[in-house]
Amino acid sequence: ERSNSTGTGTAPVLVASNRGPVSFSTAEDGTLDLRRGGGGLVSGLSAIGDPDAVWVCAALGDADRRAARAAPDGRLDRAGHDVGGQAVRMLDIDPETFARAYNGVANSTLWFVHHLLYATPTAPAFDAGFRTEWQAYTAYNAAFAEALAAEAAPGAAVLVQDYHLSLAPALLRAARPDLRIGHFSHTPWAPPEYFRLLPDDVAEAVLTGILGADRAGFLTRRWALAFAECCAAVLGAEVDREALTVTHAGRTTRLGVHGLGADADFLRERAHRPDVEERLAALREAVGDRRAVVRVDRTELSKNIVRGFQAYRHLLRTRPEWQDRVVHIAFAYPSRTDLAEYRDYTARVRELAAEINTEFGTDSWQPLILHVDDDFPRSLAAYRLADVALVNPIRDGMNLVAKEVPVVSDRGCALVLSREAGAHAELGEDALSVNPYDVIATSDALHAGLTMAADERADRTKRLAAAATALPPQQWFLDQLDALR
Numbered sequence: 001e002r003s004n005s006t007g008t009g010t011a012p013v014l015v016a017s018n019r020g021p022v023s024f025s026t027a028e029d030g031t032l033d034l035r036r037g038g039g040g041l042v043s044g045l046s047a048i049g050d051p052d053a054v055w056v057c058a059a060l061g062d063a064d065r066r067a068a069r070a071a072p073d074g075r076l077d078r079a080g081h082d083v084g085g086q087a088v089r090m091l092d093i094d095p096e097t098f099a100r101a102y103n104g105v106a107n108s109t110l111w112f113v114h115h116l117l118y119a120t121p122t123a124p125a126f127d128a129g130f131r132t133e134w135q136a137y138t139a140y141n142a143a144f145a146e147a148l149a150a151e152a153a154p155g156a157a158v159l160v161q162d163y164h165l166s167l168a169p170a171l172l173r174a175a176r177p178d179l180r181i182g183h184f185s186h187t188p189w190a191p192p193e194y195f196r197l198l199p200d201d202v203a204e205a206v207l208t209g210i211l212g213a214d215r216a217g218f219l220t221r222r223w224a225l226a227f228a229e230c231c232a233a234v235l236g237a238e239v240d241r242e243a244l245t246v247t248h249a250g251r252t253t254r255l256g257v258h259g260l261g262a263d264a265d266f267l268r269e270r271a272h273r274p275d276v277e278e279r280l281a282a283l284r285e286a287v288g289d290r291r292a293v294v295r296v297d298r299t300e301l302s303k304n305i306v307r308g309f310q311a312y313r314h315l316l317r318t319r320p321e322w323q324d325r326v327v328h329i330a331f332a333y334p335s336r337t338d339l340a341e342y343r344d345y346t347a348r349v350r351e352l353a354a355e356i357n358t359e360f361g362t363d364s365w366q367p368l369i370l371h372v373d374d375d376f377p378r379s380l381a382a383y384r385l386a387d388v389a390l391v392n393p394i395r396d397g398m399n400l401v402a403k404e405v406p407v408v409s410d411r412g413c414a415l416v417l418s419r420e421a422g423a424h425a426e427l428g429e430d431a432l433s434v435n436p437y438d439v440i441a442t443s444d445a446l447h448a449g450l451t452m453a454a455d456e457r458a459d460r461t462k463r464l465a466a467a468a469t470a471l472p473p474q475q476w477f478l479d480q481l482d483a484l485r
């Protein structure tokens, strides 16, 4: 039996996220092509193998919207469009509302706040335009809450994901107090003094929205505590820092820490398939007998690619012995290109790469190889080849690249890791830690990685791989579900 928007549905477990496990594009002949996504949630939900589970997500583009409209209630049929046996319900939110909620509030505001990305003399400025976006964000969250309320069986467990959906837990609780509701933040959480850049009512709504959940999950204890401090500062909530609970308006929400790990079995198998071997051969040819410094990121403001390049340039300038003895392979693939800040940043990344190649390059040596198209097998090949991996985000919820490299590295790889990445809490001991703003310290860490003795590198990589895989995605998901129930 299908549900309707006011009745009670049949799903015992639900996941809600902006980006779903499948996406569509329009083929040349006008038909819809389906692409399945990867990531922790996809393997996690597949692991429970419940055919009645439902994943609620947004239609992100025109092809998704066509697919959603063609399906009854936007619920894609299991035969062609499911993920690991679970049904997907794609919400056909009108494009303007979606763009305001996703670009305006989620990515230009909440993402900026949690990653400390504002240049505060001019931004943010919460004006009438923002208020329109905020209304859209509220409507977008209400659409999710309504769909979840309609799909959920009595007493079902609902796992709401991330900063796109911070209002949905409280809205859902109001409609369906019988549900067990979890929220999980995949981002860092801002410290209170930075979080309070938000207009007071917005800051309050975001916090009370998440507190509508029974459990709010975070990737590290640091982010969970920052959330608790925001609740204390903004709402006057009562916080137990030991037990990790927040009590506000008569209800207690428990905070959970679940440090998503790398999927060792999947990665090791995937990293030895022919398409990866082929790319590895091409990279080996480009690098020759030189060392390889590798980075793999979305072209994302928080990933700190520009300072990473500056650090590499500083290395070549101040330690000329590395000239012609090292190659920096940088993959920076497109992300959120609707936002001007991301387009400008992408241009700066490309410009700086060209400047470095002009300053040092010779006929036989290209010091920096920048690839801007997303190619997962090529990333895996680079992980296998790397002598040093550079992961230097300004701030990052976790950063899975830092966890994936040690798992697939062929000969051991030194990890230069920002102390502001969530992964640092688990990998800090065997990584070369850096302050991501300190270009010279980052350059020194690159040098330390490049000169690390082979056996030390191999030992550290082994320990990093063990720490990185301590909580594989399937277990990460099941832990949250168990804790919620």
Ligand code: F6P
Residues within 6 Å of the ligand: 019, 107, 162, 185, 186, 187, 335, 336, 397
């Ligand atoms: O939590 C951050 C996140 O939502 C991740 O799931 C993912 O790495 C990234 O942001 C993707 O962002 P977008 O969906 O905007 O491309």
